[in-house]
Amino acid sequence: MLKMTDVSKIYRTDTVETHALREFSLTVDEGEFVSVTGPSGSGKTTFLNIAGLLEEMTSGTYELDGRDISKLNDRERSRVRNEKIGFIFQSFNLIPELNIFDNVDVPLRYRGLNAAERKRRIEESLDMVGLASRLKHQPAQLSGGQQQRVAIARALAGEPRFLLADEPTGNLDTHMADSVLDLLSEINSNGVTIIMVTHELTLADRAKRNIFVRDGQVTDAAPEFLRAANG
Amino acid sequence: MFRYYLKLGALSIRANPALSALMVAAIAIGIGACMTIFTIQHMMGSNPIPHKSEQLRHVQMDSWSDANPYNGGANPPIQLTYTDARNLLAAEQAVRQIATFKSGRIVEPEDPDELPYTISGRATSKDFFAMFDVPFKYGSAWDAAADLSEEFVAVISEPLNERMFGGEDSTGKRVTMNGDTFRIVGVLDTWSPVVKFYDLNNNAHEPVEDIFFPFSTAMANEYGNDGNTNCWKPPEGGDRAAFLNSECIWIQFWVEIPNQAAETEYMNYLDAYVEQQKELGRFPRPLDNRLPDVEEWMILNEVVDDDVSVLLGLAVLFLIVCLLNTIGLLLAKVMRRTKDISLRRALGASKASLFGQYIIEAGMIGVAGGLLGIGTTWLGLLGIRNLFNRFDFVEKLTVMDWQMTALAIALAVVSALAAALYPTWRACQVTPASQLRIQ
Numbered sequence: 001m002l003k004m005t006d007v008s009k010i011y012r013t014d015t016v017e018t019h020a021l022r023e024f025s026l027t028v029d030e031g032e033f034v035s036v037t038g039p040s041g042s043g044k045t046t047f048l049n050i051a052g053l054l055e056e057m058t059s060g061t062y063e064l065d066g067r068d069i070s071k072l073n074d075r076e077r078s079r080v081r082n083e084k085i086g087f088i089f090q091s092f093n094l095i096p097e098l099n100i101f102d103n104v105d106v107p108l109r110y111r112g113l114n115a116a117e118r119k120r121r122i123e124e125s126l127d128m129v130g131l132a133s134r135l136k137h138q139p140a141q142l143s144g145g146q147q148q149r150v151a152i153a154r155a156l157a158g159e160p161r162f163l164l165a166d167e168p169t170g171n172l173d174t175h176m177a178d179s180v181l182d183l184l185s186e187i188n189s190n191g192v193t194i195i196m197v198t199h200e201l202t203l204a205d206r207a208k209r210n211i212f213v214r215d216g217q218v219t220d221a222a223p224e225f226l227r228a229a230n231g
Numbered sequence: 232m233f234r235y236y237l238k239l240g241a242l243s244i245r246a247n248p249a250l251s252a253l254m255v256a257a258i259a260i261g262i263g264a265c266m267t268i269f270t271i272q273h274m275m276g277s278n279p280i281p282h283k284s285e286q287l288r289h290v291q292m293d294s295w296s297d298a299n300p301y302n303g304g305a306n307p308p309i310q311l312t313y314t315d316a317r318n319l320l321a322a323e324q325a326v327r328q329i330a331t332f333k334s335g336r337i338v339e340p341e342d343p344d345e346l347p348y349t350i351s352g353r354a355t356s357k358d359f360f361a362m363f364d365v366p367f368k369y370g371s372a373w374d375a376a377a378d379l380s381e382e383f384v385a386v387i388s389e390p391l392n393e394r395m396f397g398g399e400d401s402t403g404k405r406v407t408m409n410g411d412t413f414r415i416v417g418v419l420d421t422w423s424p425v426v427k428f429y430d431l432n433n434n435a436h437e438p439v440e441d442i443f444f445p446f447s448t449a450m451a452n453e454y455g456n457d458g459n460t461n462c463w464k465p466p467e468g469g470d471r472a473a474f475l476n477s478e479c480i481w482i483q484f485w486v487e488i489p490n491q492a493a494e495t496e497y498m499n500y501l502d503a504y505v506e507q508q509k510e511l512g513r514f515p516r517p518l519d520n521r522l523p524d525v526e527e528w529m530i531l532n533e534v535v536d537d538d539v540s541v542l543l544g545l546a547v548l549f550l551i552v553c554l555l556n557t558i559g560l561l562l563a564k565v566m567r568r569t570k571d572i573s574l575r576r577a578l579g580a581s582k583a584s585l586f587g588q589y590i591i592e593a594g595m596i597g598v599a600g601g602l603l604g605i606g607t608t609w610l611g612l613l614g615i616r617n618l619f620n621r622f623d624f625v626e627k628l629t630v631m632d633w634q635m636t637a638l639a640i641a642l643a644v645v646s647a648l649a650a651a652l653y654p655t656w657r658a659c660q661v662t663p664a665s666q667l668r669i670q
């Protein structure tokens with residue numbers, strides 16, 4: 001379902017070339033819940049961004065649902081992002097001027113759904129994250145944990161097959177982090193494939209499969225090594 | 232999607248009130264400068280009698296010198312000799328025809344304590360009023376008999392009637408000018424064509440004359456001409472008879488031509504007339520008769536001043552400067568919103584939908600700038616009117632009609648969209664992930 005082969009990503013600035021990913025190969029099957037761990041700067045976010053079609057790779061092949069992603073134009077890539085992929089970011093990234101309802105509405109608007117269908121989906125997904133009563137609130141009126149739940153609702157409203165989460169609990173305390181993980185497990189049990197980047201191994205353990213990234217590559221290194229590296 | 236973009240545009244404008252206000256102001260000021268000058272130019276050249284202008288034709292025929300053609304041969308003279316005017320008038324080959332010239336008069340008030348004063352006058356034929364749809368408040372034009380028998384009858388303007396008779400119905404009353412006493416047969420209602428098209432020899436935008444009287448009467452009593460007189464050879468003798476017989480041009484001649492057939496017919500008549508005059512030793516130049524209508528006549532007489540075009544050019548430059556400013560402001564706005572843009576891209580907005588969103592926002596700024604621009608244009612025109620209020624005609628030229636109002640908004644929207652192109656393109660270049668990374 002997701003298949004990356006020898007993907008590399010090089011960031012070029014005037015003076016330096018950074019190899020964020022090198023010959024990165026990974027296959028994720030439908031319905032998996034994969035955690036990605038690794039030291040800071042190892043290329044986790046870069047991998048997630050390429051997987052989510054937010055960035056283009058420098059070389060290699062990437063197939064999503066059997067489709068070669070490198071052949072898609074901007075409109076098609078936008079459509080894949082909109083329909084197949086849901087994103088959850090560490091910093092929530094809600095739009096501060098819009099209320100909760102309108103924030104969840106954003107991806108549905110680009111989907112071109114009618115008003116009734118959008119309303120149904122927004123209410124359903126906010127209900128799932130337990131915030132059905134906060135439709136008219138502004139993001140700033142909610143706690144961090146609640147904001148992240150809105151972001152999850154936004155990702156779910158489009159009924160994606162993939163959920164990509166980049167350190168979704170990084171800005172939350174342990175208790176809130178746990179409840180977000182509960183939510184992700186529930187979503188996964190409904191059949192959504194999840195790839196979650198984290199550097200907290202206790203959270204990573206709750207995924208069905210763990211992979212480790214170092215220097216832009218998937219490594220065979222044992223968790224003990226990482227445990228040591230993380231200190 | 233359009234409604235969604237409108238909503239986003241409104242949100243964004245509200246979220247950046249100062250920046251948005253600056254953009255609206257920049258556009259409004261540029262539009263105001265442009266539209267003020269353009270309105271004046273538009274009014275200067277606007278058709279004073281649109282419903283009938285194609286039927287009203289000035290007669291042109293080339294009576295000029297072969298050695299030194301009129302206007303280098305580009306067009307026949309713009310007035311007629313007395314000989315030709317008299318002949319064409321007598322021939323009555325058109326539905327209506329008038330020979331006319333401007334002639335200032337001195338009113339001698341009945342009250343001996345009141346001082347005489349000058350007014351502008353026009354010698355013309357009775358058809359003048361019907362041809363040019365001149366509105367009457369009291370009475371009517373004089374009749375054909377008055378033209379024939381050189382009667383002392385007159386039609387006076389509304390302002391003169393106000394001055395002499397306090398605005399009352401003055402038909403039947405008398406007015407004495409330069410020793411001749413005229414009976415008033417008609418009083419005009421308000422009549423102020425933007426362009427005094429029937430005689431463009433002097434100021435094309437001056438008010439219509441104060442008094443009108445028969446051409447025949449003016450000729451019989453040797454009234455002088457206040458317009459232009461041009462001669463390519465001197466009259467043969469110094470007296471008035473010699474002048475009237477000369478090749479000097481000084482009379483405006485208009486005919487009413489209802490349709491194509493009438494035009495052909497009248498043209499044939501003119502050609503035959505000129506051929507006949509050639510046999511008498513006149514009209515040395517090749518046959519070149521023309522019947523320009525009112526609009527063609529205004530273009531030929533360059534009613535729109537070149538100076539105004541230069542001013543308009545400057546105003547357009549000013550608008551461009553304002554737009555460059557707007558581009559800068561829009562860029563600043565885009566730069567402030569890269570995070571929002573890349574988030575929307577991540578959530579599935581294509582470049583095309585972002586383009587739509589930003590262009591519609593710019594369009595909204597444009598509409599606001601246009602509405603405010605109507606206000607600034609109005610102020611600009613008011614300023615010009617006050618600055619030049621010693622000229623009567625300025626008032627007519629500083630009026631914003633619905634066309635100019637609509638144009639102000641359209642120009643503002645087009646300007647805003649043009650200014651938005653580059654910033655919007657920049658917005659579309661923001662990559663989906665770039666602003667979402669933290670670290």
Ligand SMILES: Nc1ncnc2c1ncn2[C@@H]1O[C@H](COP(=O)(O)OP(=O)(O)O)[C@@H](O)[C@H]1O
Pocket residue numbers: 011012018019020038039040041042043044045046047670
């Ligand atoms: N836009 C960028 N330009 C240049 N270098 C970048 C950019 N994004 C990431 N990098 C570099 O690529 C490497 C991998 O970054 P990232 O994928 O964010 O790591 P992680 O998420 O594992 O901490 C780092 O060395 C980082 O500095």
Ligand SMILES: [Mg+2]
Pocket residue numbers: 044045046670
């Ligand atoms: Mg990262």
